[in-house]
Amino acid sequence: MKPPPFDYHAPRSVAEALDVLAAEGERAKVLAGGQSLIPLLNMRLAAPGHLVDINRLTELAGVEAEPDGVRIGALARHAEVERSEPAAAAQPLLRQALRLVAHPVVRNRGTVVGSLVHADPAAELPAVLTLLGGSVRLARRGGPGTPAAGVSVSPEVPAGGSLTVRDVPAGDFFTGPLESAAGPGELAVSAFFPALPPRSGTAFREVARRHGDYALAGVAALVVLDDDLRITSAAVACVSAGPVPLLVEVTGECGHRPPASAGWAGAARAVQDRAEPEDDIHATAGYRRHLVGVLAERALRDAAREALNG
Amino acid sequence: MTTKLFGEPVRRREDPRLLTGRGRYLDDLGRDALAAAFVRSPHAHAVIRDIDVSAALDVDGLVAIYTWEDLPDRLAEPLPLLIPHPALTHGRTAYPLARDRVRHVGEPVVMVVARDRYVAEDACALIRVDYELLKPVVGVEEAAQSAQLVHDDVPGNVGAHMVQEVPSAGGLDVREVIEDAPHTLAFRLDIERSASTPLEGRGVYARWDADDSSLRVYSSTQTSTSVRMAVAAKLGLPLPKVEVIAPDVGGGFGVKIVHPWPEEVLLPWAAMLLDREVKWTEDRREHFVSSAHERAQVQFVRVGFDDDGRVLGLEVSILHDHGAYTPYGIIVPIITSTQLPGPYKIGSYRVEFSSVYTNTVQVTPYRGAGRPQAVFCMERTMDRIADHLGLDRTAVRAVNFIQPEEFPYDQGLIFQDGRPLIYDSGDYPESLRMLKELIGWDSFPAEKERAAAEGRRIGIGIGCYVEGTGVGPYEGGHVQVTSDGRVHVSTGLTSQGQGHETAFAQIAAAELGVPLERVSVVTGDTRRFGYAVGTFASRAAVMSGNAIALACRKVREKALRIAADALEADPRDLEITDGMVHVAGTPGAAIPLATVAVLSNPLRYAFDEEAARATQFAGASSFDKPPVPEGDEPGLEGRDYYSPIRSTFASGMHAAIVETDPLTAEIRILRYAVVHDCGNLINPMIVEGQIHGGVAQGVGGALYERMVYDGHGQLLNASFMDFLMPYATEVPHVETAHLQTPSPLNPLGIKGAGEAGVIPVSAVIASAVEDAEGIAIDKMPISPSELFDLRRAAS
Structure with missing residues (x-):
């Protein structure tokens, strides 16, 4: 070894x-x-x-919480993001998810951006980025010599020499199991997780064989309410349910109703139907599919409760 | 003032060293040694057609490459079959390096020695072995039925077949009894593979001293004395020229009692050939595929019983998976078949096992050593009887218990030490009473009802066992008091974290009347003690503990004799307290043990003031007799051995309350209770630690661990990512209570405790999950996915 x-x-x-x-x-x-x-x-x-x-590139270690979201540099450790109060305030799903990532020792060393680039469909952070509609910022030498349209060069990307910077949305970033849009010569310099909208809540529920293991199934949920505290938007992202994080929009299934009378079970079934889990040595695909449904309902209910409490 | 030490929860003296990184484990030694690495078979079953090493020869830093063809004389022979048995008609062992055939993934084929491990692995990656693939035999039932043979000369893949039968008191054989019984049940049980998985794998570091023609070997082993004999024999070296030392060992749990491992003979050989230090540290993947596993069995049970649940006849047929080789004989299935009756009087009993070869890692004892399977079988049977009759599960057990007045109780079987299986002492009804109280057995039904009203499923389970501990043939102890008053204790068996430095020191300090701080303990170093068997089978405390006590008694007797001369007193009036020999009830008439040590060794030369007291003009000895009288020896030291007539039988009972999630089928242990009886306790804190660790491993075996082989004989989960050893988060708090029924067989009245915790856990958890779910559990371990499938099948 x-x-x-x-x-x-x-x-x-x-x-x-x-x-x-x-x-x-x-x-x-x-x-x-x-x-x-x-x-x-x-x-x-x-x-x-x-x-x-890249461990000497301390300029990439930042965790910046802004009103519109949290930008996490490539060298920010899971533990730093997990403990960041501004980050948790801007987007609570980060902390909820990070607490499920392996163990403290791993989180002390592992990085959020590294986890995204590794693009393991069983990992929590790709699902979080997907659910929130975040993005990964990639930089490389060469190219047009100016930043791509609409993307400002942030401090973490140096001037001098020609370079190309692009922000890749989560939906395009994860291209397959352990495959991302980051190409040869590209460095993922940061990731951006949009902030939690008002009157909304998040939750992450998973079942793992042991505490901290990759989940057999896991579901992150985001529920948004309107001024009357009715559901206007509900979505989940699932881990271990396909080659890339599975995003399922369930606003219709939940119905424009208060959480107490929302169609959680129907939403859970919809998620279950979309999941494509596989057999492995720890669980059958059938069991995983069952779990996706159970966890989707639990996560949606939890997220709605958060939204009401928020 | 005498400090009571025996029986006290003295804190482990080794822990500050081990917990602050000052332990000396195998890989901490030999920083400048060359490194060995191995090319291991990627195939479960294949013929080796050719080995091409040419591409590896250019690797910078390569020192040597060895294949079977390079091995001399006895090294080219198969490794020893350690424990022959008449029933093991077709015992087979591996060559140190595969000769022409590989029989499991991980079998060593080529040894590479290089400047460091990185270079050695680079060279390994360039060696091409040409294999002709054979059909692998995987799984115990396939082995029993397949025409494909693991060993061409072992028909039916059956290495051993053994039957033991104890007829009824009336002389009827078991089958007749079962036929005539008021109730009969027949069912099948399955247990998966698991393994010892110590955190420190195996490792060997060999140093050859060419000038002295002597060899020193460090090995992460459970038996240094026996490794020494094996190395000397394999390499043709005179025994006095070989030293073997077990440094700090990071866990063994059975796998390190197997010896000599290929690496234990190959590394010393390479060190001699190259005249260089050579070291090999096993990595985790190697440990999974190249050491040993245990547990896998299929059991077919038939039982006949009366209306009270009394077992009239029990017939068990076992298919035991032995993997590719049988270096440790058939100890595991023998233990399963003989410990199966547990604390019960079984009216008549017949057990039969077939030990079959498969193209998987060999099977040798892992903590519990066949007992978890035995207890799973017996306790599942008890639960099924209770279920069939509608009786409380503890009532069925109670009606079958051997009663306290029935000891010694002869089960009529021959145990793993080749001696009659006779229980020496115990009190099973009292154990059960204590356990029921501890877990709240009688109030549980109400608790279960309350939980059900909240939509929660909980269940309670129980498991009882008897464990033969302290098997022979012997261990020894040497105790020396030096002229500075320090007490040096040594014993030949090894330590893997059990707390021997503390427990053995407690025994010596109590026997000799000296403060604990003055006692030091050395284990597993053949330079200090050459005769030993090893640390396994819950035997260290019983065997070496008693040997050390006996050696201390010799030293004490001699000390009192010398002190009596010096104090002009009767030895019978003397006591030793706090390191002083004194006349009982006469303050002032005292002599330090240190001085007694000086006087015990008549000297010509004085090298310090203390020594001067023993020199020839100091008037220490009488003119009437020689300075060392006939029959006496210089020095205040003693050596003695303990060799038991037979094993001593510890026992215990566990109960657990589990909760199963009605939706996710997750299984959580809410409470875990243990009543344990290992006779007199040397150190209750250490015994509790042993129980906690054992329960942790038992929880692994019940809910998490398995060896997942595919049809090609590939182990799919050979890493800690996929082999699910439980973390602290998966292990419940363990509530313990001790019962002490001393063993009449040894001077200290103790029984072994090392394996106890692991033994009944699978049975207990199965019992509890069954109670929670109302679904029969007959396979362990059980995962949420499997429970989900069982629910589907049941609905």
């Missing part, structure tokens, strides 16, 4: 990191928290020729 040989790069600036990534292309892999990559290397399941360690 020792990795195959690789060249190790420890850039001191984002510019330097982008240069190395540009030079090595597909042979390079970015090392941030290492909570997925290092085991893959040690089991010789991955053999990148170059590791680009």
Whole structure:
């Protein structure tokens, strides 16, 4: 369980990191928290020729909570985001989800952006980004020499030299199991999680074999109420229910009703019908599908309760 | 003032060292040693046609590559079959490196030695082994039925077949009794594989001293003395030229009693050949596929009983999965078949097992060693009888209990030590009474009803066991008091975290009347004690504990004799307290044990003031006899051995309350209660720790752990990500109560406690889930997904 040989790069600036990534292309892999990559290397399941360690790029460590949402830099650890009060105030689903991510030791080291780029459909954060309609900001050398239209160059992306920055919406970012839109030479510099709208609530419910394990099934829910406290929007995102996080809009099933009389069961059935779980050594697909329904209803009810209390 | 030490919850003296990173585990040693790594078979069953190492030869830092063809003489032979048995007609063991055939994924084929482990693994990745694939045999029933053979010369894949039968008091055989019984039941039970999975895997570090022609081997083992003999024999070295040391060992749980592992003979051999230090530290994947597993059995049960639930006849037929090899003989199925009757008087009993080969990792004892399967079988049977008759589950057990006045009780079977299975002592009715009180058995139905009214499902379960502990043949202890008053205790068996440094010191301090701080304990180091068997089968406290006590008594007797001379007193009037030998009731007439140690060793040369007291002109000895009298020896030390007539039988009963989620089918343990009887307690805190750890492993076996082999013999969950060892979050708080029925078989009256906690857990959880769900549970472990399927099938 020792990795195959690789060249190790420890850039001191984002510019330097982008240069190395540009030079090595597909042979390079970015090392941030290492909570997925290092085991893959040690089991010789991955053999990148170059590791680009971004742990010295402290300019990417920020967690910025703004009125419209939370921007999380590529080096921000799960634990930092989990403990950030401004982040939790702006978008409570972040903390709700992060508490389900592995264990404190893993969260101390693992990064939110790293988890997104790893794009494991069993992981919580891709589902969160998908449900909230967030995005991932990717930067690379070359290209037109100016930022893509509509995207401002944030402080984490250096000036000097030509570069391309693009914000990829969650719906486009996750392209398959362990596959994302981040291409060769690209560095995910940050991710943006939109803030919780008024009169709305979130919840994350999952069933895992052991505390902190990847969930057998998990559902994140977002419920928005109107001024009369009736449901105007309800949606869930499921983990382990397909090749990418599964987003299911269930506003219709819930009905324009107060939470107490909403059509939760119908909504849960709709989610269940859309789920495409698979058999594995821990559970059958049939059981997982059943769980998706149970958890969708529980998560929607919890989210609606939060919305009423908020 | 005498400090009472035996029986006190003394804090473990080793913990500050182990908990602050000052332990010396195998991988902490030999920083500059060369590293070994292994090419292991990726196939479950194949013929090796060719091994091409040429691509690996250019790897910078490579030192050597070895295959079976390189092995000399005795190393080229199969590894020893450690415990032969007449019923094991077709015992088979592996070669240290596969010769021409591999029989499970993970079997070692090539050993690479290199500058470090990284380079060694790089070289391994470049070695090409040409395999001709054979059909693998996976699963115990396939093995019993398949025409495909794991070993060409083992027909039917049956390594061993054994029957033991105890007819009824009236001389009827079991089948007749069951035919005539008022009630009969027949059913099948299944238990999955699990494994010891110590946090520290195996490891070997070998140092060859060419000038001295001597070898020192460090191994993360449960038996250093026996590894030493095996290494000396395999390498043709004189025994005195081989030292084997077990450093701190991060858990064993049975897997490290197997020896010699291929690595334990290959590493020393390579160290000698290369005249360099060589080390191998097992990684987690290697441990899953290259060490040993346990547990898997299929059991077919027929039972006949009367209207009170009294078992008149019990017939059990067991298919035991032995994996690819049988280095440890058939100890596991023997224990299952002989410990199955538990605390009960079974009217007549017949047990039969077939131990079959499969193309999977070999099966050797893991904590509990066949007992969890036995208890699962017996306790499921008790629950089924209760269910059939509509009786309380504890009532059925009570009516079958051996009564306190019936000890010694002969079960009429031959146990794993080759001796009659005779229970020495116990009080099962009292254990049950205590357990019912602890868990609140009688008030549970009301509790269950209240929960049901809230839409919650809860259930209660129970499991009882008897555990043969402290098997022979022997252990020894050596105790030396040096002239500084310190007491040095050594015993040959090894420690894997059990707290021996504390428990053995308590025994020595209590026996010798010295403060605990003055006692030091060394285990598992053949330089200090060469004769031993090992640490397994809940035997360390019983075996070495008693041997150390006996050795201490010799030292004490000698100390009193020397002190009596010095004090001009009668030895019978002397006592030792707090390290001082003194005349009882006469203050002032005293001599420190340190001084007695000085006087015990007549000297010519003085090297300090204390020593001067024992020199030849100091007048310490009488002119009438030689300085060392006939029959005496210099020094205040003693050595003694404890060799029991047979095993001593501990017992216990567990109960649990579980909650099952009506929707998600998740299973949560709400309460877990243990009543435990291991005779006299040396240290109740250590015993409780053992029980907690055992229950934790039992919870793993009941709800989480399994070895998932696919049809190709690939182990699909060979990592801690997918092999679900429970975390602290999955292990319930364990409520314990102790009953002490001393063993009449040994001087200290103790019984073993090491395995106890794990034994009944699967039976208890199955019982509780069954109670909560009203669905028969006959396979363990059980996952939420499986419970969901059972519910579907039942509805």
